[in-house]
Amino acid sequence: MSKFDFSIPRRTFLKTIGAATALTAMGPLASRTVLAADKLTVGVIYVGPRGDFGYNQSHAQAAANIKKMPGIKVVEEEKVPETVAVQKVMESMIEQDGAKLIFATSFGYFDPHVLKMAAKYPDVRFAHCGGLWSEGKPKNVGSFFGYIDECEYLSGIVAAHATKSKKLGFIAAKPIPQVLRNINSFTLGAQSIDPSITTHVIFTGDWSMPVKEAEAANGLIDQGCDVLTCHVDGPKVIVETAEKRGVYSCGYHASQAALAPKGYLTGAEWDWTTPYKMLVTATEEGKPMINFLRGGLKEGFVKMSPYGKAVTAKAKAKADGVKAKMLKGDFVIFKGPIKDNAGNTVIQAGVSLGQQDVVLEQMNYLVAGVVGKA
Template sequence: MSNIDQSRRQVLKQLGGTAAAVTLMSFGFRDGLAAEKMTVGAVYVGSRDDYGYNQSHAEAIAAIKKLPFVRVVEEERVPETIAVEKTMQAMIEQDDAKLIFATSFGYFDPYVIKLGKQYPKIRFAHCGGLWTPKDPMNTGSFFGYIDECEYLSGVVAAHVSKTKKLGFIAAKPIPQVLRNINSFTLGAQSVDPSFTTNVIFTGDWSMPVKEAESANSLIDQGCDVITCHVDSPKVIIETAEKRGVYCTGYHVNQSSLAPRGYLTGAEWVWAMPYKILVDAAHEGKPMINFLRGGLKEGFVKMSPYGKAVPEQAKQTADAIKAKMLEGGFTIFKGPLKDNTGKTVIATGVSQDQRDVVLEQMNYLVAGVIGQI
């Protein structure tokens, strides 16, 4: 009975998916079956199951999919070329999408801006801090203050490191990445100012062999805690574990990859901003153009502490985390010098998380070894 019912529904679904698409495309009809549901589109730059950045978004979309009033269409491995413009346009024209999540930095300018103007009734939510008031009001950007987690990771790392040298493998020297490197370093230096961080830029978001080579090079140079900002940290975490050093994770929880050395990690909770944006669209409230949040707002979280983390590290980190949760902790405050000796934040100035100046960061703080 239920089998028949299921297959009938399957057929209906297929009809709704294909036959309705034809009418939709040729006559501009609304998709009859999906009329009461709001279609949400999601575009990823890499594979949905990359154990990293794209997966963190796909998991949030999977949570959104469970909402009764939402229908989801997804597309992965869409490059930051005209292909993404066409994909988003197709989601609107062919699937009747009302809200589109564009999850890669390079999707915003010019593609989201262009389509935002072309389709003023459709909402475009872009991940990354790129929206400014001169951009269309039906577009917006959301992001998480994950540097809070990086700071805490640095605090924990400083408690277990013996060499006082940390290693950071990064894809590209862009503000988001530099902010993480700096926060991680400042966190460690809050425990002991003599901490330094060696940085390696691999040049692209996913380069497993180069990432492994970088991890080995850093460990050879004496770094005994490794962390990263690349799309899929799996190889780096595994290499650190193999070489017997500590690591902290990024994007999603990777503790199972390094049961001995995984200290903690910075994780996204994208479901939070996604839910806010989807609800706003569903209830017809205005598009939220500037959506940010950190630990306090639940946009990011820490991985549970690993076995190797000493009690004192937990206490110190938890105390700082408590302040962050109250909104009373500032990572970037003066006096702060970069690693060329230049003062980047003057004494007495403090840039709190929401300060957009931080989203244009173009320096490495003192103690970071490397140039940009």
Template sequence: MSSQDSPRSRISRRQVIRGLLATGAFGATSKLWVGCTPANDSSTSSSSPAAGKELVMGFIYVGPKDDFGYNQAHFQGKEGVQGVKVVDQASVPETTEVQEAMRNMIEQDKATVLFPTSFGYFDPHILKLATDYPEVQFFHCGAMYDAAKHPKNVGSYFGYIDEAQYVAGVVAGHMSKTGKLGFVAAKPIPQVLRNINSFTLGARSVKPTITTQVIFTGDWSLPVKEAEATNSLIDQGADVITCHVDSPKVVIETAEKRGAFTSGYHANQAALAPKGYLTGAEWDWTKVYSDYVKMIQEGKTLMNGGIPHLLRGGYKDGFVKISAFGPAVSETAKKDAEAARDKMKAGSLVIYKGGLKDNTGKEVVPAGKDYATTAIELESMNWLVEGVVGKTA
């Protein structure tokens, strides 16, 4: 951080922006006058190889940067970006406060590219700001872009992390002695359901009778409910626990105390469970963000069609990976997991095969037609696969 960007001057400039906004749409909500603390703000810069104006990119997270989960994964991805100036802000709620954070980055930091990463930031917040700032590019993690109704300066990116979940499921299938897996999940949205289903299918490729019981907590960060759900699953016989919540920390630590195996998510949680951590499905956001930098520096934008509005990638694209195997993982489990991973990279392993049924007995993948990872049908998944104990509503 330069002397001109000291915490004192940063807060002062943000207060000036807020003063200007007070006469507009934000003036009516007193909650939006809460200041941005230096602890939640950072700025890094490196020399840009591109000629002309320096590219400034802004990142916004719904939780802390060191949550051992979703936000840490994005923060680590941001840290790997080179050749641009980067600003970020953590612990921003999925409310109009994120609109203020985005406006501040645009008006104060001169950001022209924003990555508001949390699911709830998209509608209405990103869509509102994209209309107000048509020259700024907004990239959201996980949303479904609709060209018929969404602004042209809005894009969506996501990784096929369910491929990594499938591989992690192979390990879980080998290591479970009870034949019961447990999954703590936030909300039954397509991205979460794909992870539950792929993890289960990976495990059932090893043991066809294995089951996964899922408990939905109702939101992305509810530590008490996450601990309760983990204990409940273990009490019901699950001996491998995984999750899809913002921070797996509570789930992993609770399971470790109970002597259960764990499979992580988002980032590496091995340090939290030295005995029971098997592996985990991780993102490589640095690859994604660096690809965006390259395209933008080449003059490509969402608006001119040079950057796709819907960007997706899996193992073969370098978007996802699994954590290093823990000490408890058997050699057979490692071998089978690595074989599945290699097939994913080669594009020869299909998770959702024709004739697949959900857990009510209904056929959800038509017989004779496989759904590759890239199939658009999977983006709107609203079912749980056979072998999952639980409901989507």
């Protein structure tokens, strides 16, 4: 009988063991949850590869910079198409990695994908690049974008000094407002130096079409364009083709100077670190989501590539002069009267549309002097 006094009933034994096992299992899990609460997990979603010398690279640079901030963990996913696939990626970032802030960097992610996920996860913040947030859309969604057309205007000034044929070439993906605004700003910048300059536009139809982009570049050069620039996801092929054919190029998204040491003049680059940091800080401090975030050169959202070898002192002086005005915030690119290339007046005389004006984000015309059709 004494044996039984020392023994533990079987059921109690199992219970104790079970509880102990559960505790050991829970232990790391519980502490992990605490850790996750300390560390803010930020998800970043790209539409293409991160090292594309272009749009995705510009975002990846910002992601790398916020990774260095203390207490921030970054999870990234590349090459996510603008389909329901992006919803799945967002969901797994939220459910599996515990992301509290998601940067959805491609234009087509916004409607309906980001909006749908935002309604489903109201305590997660969604920062979308390029979309137009308006009253009535979920409060946990924000759109951020940069006024890169300021850089395009400056590139236009530099291009105008470099061209001999007075014909500039612009290779664009699709005629959407942001693209048209860049073409127009580039042209207006060039025309501020020489009103006779024309910009020849080729639309390739999609964001990444390397063969068509190369064909377009060759076509423009054959027609006498001697400065090329572009608005596609990866300007690599275009800048390289221009260099091979011995004409100048202006870059876009990130610096392509390394690809064209002779002909690269300057370029319009994103500096997403500024908005990324603002959005991350707001999340950390529990401040409300910034629903509409815009900025240009002044705010440090965009920057110019350093001038290339071929840029003359005169061109630098002229561009730097306008840049100084932009940095002070008293330069207006879209100042009437402006006519489109079909002859209609699109901005009346005396009207000036400042950068923040959302009318400009609905642009659907090409200004006079642009050869092409929106």
